[in-house]
Amino acid sequence: MISKLKKLGLKATPQRLAILKLLDGNKLHPSAEDIYKRLKPDFPSLSLATVYNTLEALAKAGELQEVRITAGKRHFDPDPSPHAHFYCRICNSIYDWRINPADIGIASRVKDYLVENYVLNLYGVCPGCLKETEGGKTINDKTLFEKE
Amino acid sequence: MISKLKKLGLKATPQRLAILKLLDGNKLHPSAEDIYKRLKPDFPSLSLATVYNTLEALAKAGELQEVRITAGKRHFDPDPSPHAHFYCRICNSIYDWRINPADIGIASRVKDYLVENYVLNLYGVCPGCLKETEGGKTINDKTLFEKE
DNA sequence: TTTTAAATTATAATTATTCTAAACAAATAA
DNA sequence: TTATTTGTTTAGAATAATTATAATTTAAAA
Numbered sequence: 247m248i249s250k251l252k253k254l255g256l257k258a259t260p261q262r263l264a265i266l267k268l269l270d271g272n273k274l275h276p277s278a279e280d281i282y283k284r285l286k287p288d289f290p291s292l293s294l295a296t297v298y299n300t301l302e303a304l305a306k307a308g309e310l311q312e313v314r315i316t317a318g319k320r321h322f323d324p325d326p327s328p329h330a331h332f333y334c335r336i337c338n339s340i341y342d343w344r345i346n347p348a349d350i351g352i353a354s355r356v357k358d359y360l361v362e363n364y365v366l367n368l369y370g371v372c373p374g375c376l377k378e379t380e381g382g383k384t385i386n387d388k389t390l391f392e393k394e
Numbered sequence: 395m396i397s398k399l400k401k402l403g404l405k406a407t408p409q410r411l412a413i414l415k416l417l418d419g420n421k422l423h424p425s426a427e428d429i430y431k432r433l434k435p436d437f438p439s440l441s442l443a444t445v446y447n448t449l450e451a452l453a454k455a456g457e458l459q460e461v462r463i464t465a466g467k468r469h470f471d472p473d474p475s476p477h478a479h480f481y482c483r484i485c486n487s488i489y490d491w492r493i494n495p496a497d498i499g500i501a502s503r504v505k506d507y508l509v510e511n512y513v514l515n516l517y518g519v520c521p522g523c524l525k526e527t528e529g530g531k532t533i534n535d536k537t538l539f540e541k542e
Numbered sequence: 543t544t545t546t547a548a549a550t551t552a553t554a555a556t557t558a559t560t561c562t563a564a565a566c567a568a569a570t571a572a
Numbered sequence: 573t574t575a576t577t578t579g580t581t582t583a584g585a586a587t588a589a590t591t592a593t594a595a596t597t598t599a600a601a602a
Contacts, residue, residue, distance in 0.1 A: 257548060257599055278590080293551045298590065300549095312460060318559080318589065332507060341507075358521035359480060359489075365515040373506035405568060405579065426559080441582045446559070466558060466590075 247289060252306040254307045261285075261292055265300045269310065269324040275331070277319050315367045330366035337373035343368060402455045403408060409433075409440060413448045417458065417472040423479070423488040425467050463515045479512035484523035491516060 250266070251258045264285050268276075275283070282297045301322055304310045313321040315333045321340060323331075330343040345366060371379070398414070399406045412433050416424075424432070430445045449470055452458045461469040464479045469488060473481075478491040493514060519527070 259549065259599070261550075291551070293553095295552085295591080296550055320589085332509075335510075356523065359516075360519040360524055361480075361516050362483075362518040364517065365513070367513040367515075368507075369512065370510040371508040374486050376506065376508055407567080407580065409581075441584095443560080443583085444581055447580080457597070468558085 250309070253304070254309070256303055256307075262300050264289060264292075265297065266304075269322065273323055273342065275313055275321040275323050275345060277321050281322075289294065311354035313340060314365070315369075328364070331370065332368040333386050334375055335369060336371055336379065339372060341372060364374060398457070402451070402457070404451055404455075409437060409444050410448050412437060412440075413445065414452075418468065420472055421490060423461055423469040423471050425469050426487055429470075461488060462513070463517075476512070478516060480516040480518065480520065482520035483517060484519055485521060485529065489520060 256262065265281060268281060268284060274280075276296065278297045281301075282292065282294045285297075286292055301310070301312075305312055305322075308326050309324075311323050311326045313323050313331050314330050314363060315321065316338075323342070325342065330345045332341040332343050333339075343366075361387070362380060399410060404410065413429060416429060416432060422428075426442065426445045426449060429449075430440065430442045433445075434440055437533050438444065438489075449458070449460075453460055453470075457472075457475050459471050459474045461471050461479050463469065464486075471490070478493045480489040480491050482489070491514075
């Protein structure tokens with residue numbers, strides 16, 4: 247982890263190591279403030295600005311990606327590889343969705359545009375919340391793309 | 395246009411009609427402030443809050459869609475039908491991209507998730523800016539999904 | 543060590559958006 | 573038509589997330 251920071255030309259400070267450790271393998275897509283609140287007890291001097299600085303440095307280095315799937319708040323995903331995200335409107339959780347870029351019918355439509363990146367956000371209800379609200383009833387494909 | 399508002403149970407005020415007229419057929423995806431600045435000369439009493447109120451009312455009624463494709467600002471699209479958006483990092487323009495939901499390989503992966511909506515944002519360089527920066531050189535498909 | 547360049551911190555500033563409460567206007571009732 | 577009600581607009585204050593600032597501290601190089 248220290249060497250990972252060094253490789254990026256970043257100093258291995260305790261704060262950065264703590265942030266990296268918290269993010270490592272984390273599937274919860276925390277916001278900057280989530281991270282701050284979680285670490286503050288162990289690092290009483292920690293500043294929210296440091297959390298933002300570190301996240302921005304890591305994002306710029308391609309070590310993580312920002313997820314903008316909710317209204318006014320960014321979330322952070324330690325997995326920088328391109329994949330989609332699903333937001334459950336009941337429990338407000340964000341889930342990773344592995345979708346191969348090739349599965350999205352973009353390429354054939356590119357024409358004269360240079361597509362360097364894409365973001366695919368999905369919205370709906372996750373399996374756990376579906377079970378609670380509908381007793382586990384199966385949803386058929388026809389409803390899948392209808393707006394709420 | 396008046397009847398459109400009436401149908402939604404909204405009063406046909408001059409401000410709302412002006413906003414509707416400005417948006418009608420507009421492909422520029424303006425922000426709330428773009429709209430405000432554009433209409434202010436003709437409606438000196440216009441308030442930014444009214445622009446936001448009207449946009450929110452229209453969005454809730456399904457008459458337009460919000461586009462969240464840039465960092466901290468929302469844009470508005472008078473076309474409420476599901477389609478993707480392309481953001482050019484050179485000229486900062488937003489373009490509509492007609493992509494059929496069925497062309498996105500989501501359905502087959504849904505499993506136990508209920509997908510009610512999706513957002514597909516594309517980032518890169520638009521044809522006009524490509525011409526200026528690269529002399530019109532054609533980009534081959536292999537580069538299409540590489541991050542910058 | 544000593545140095546120096548980078549990082550952290552507290553706080554102020556910024557930006558987009560939302561809230562508030564008063565003034566106003568449109569539709570309805572008398 | 574006038575009065576009343578209800579919804580709308582307005583200016584400005586408030587908010588929330590994020591970014592900038594400037595002084596202090598720290599990691600790593602010399």
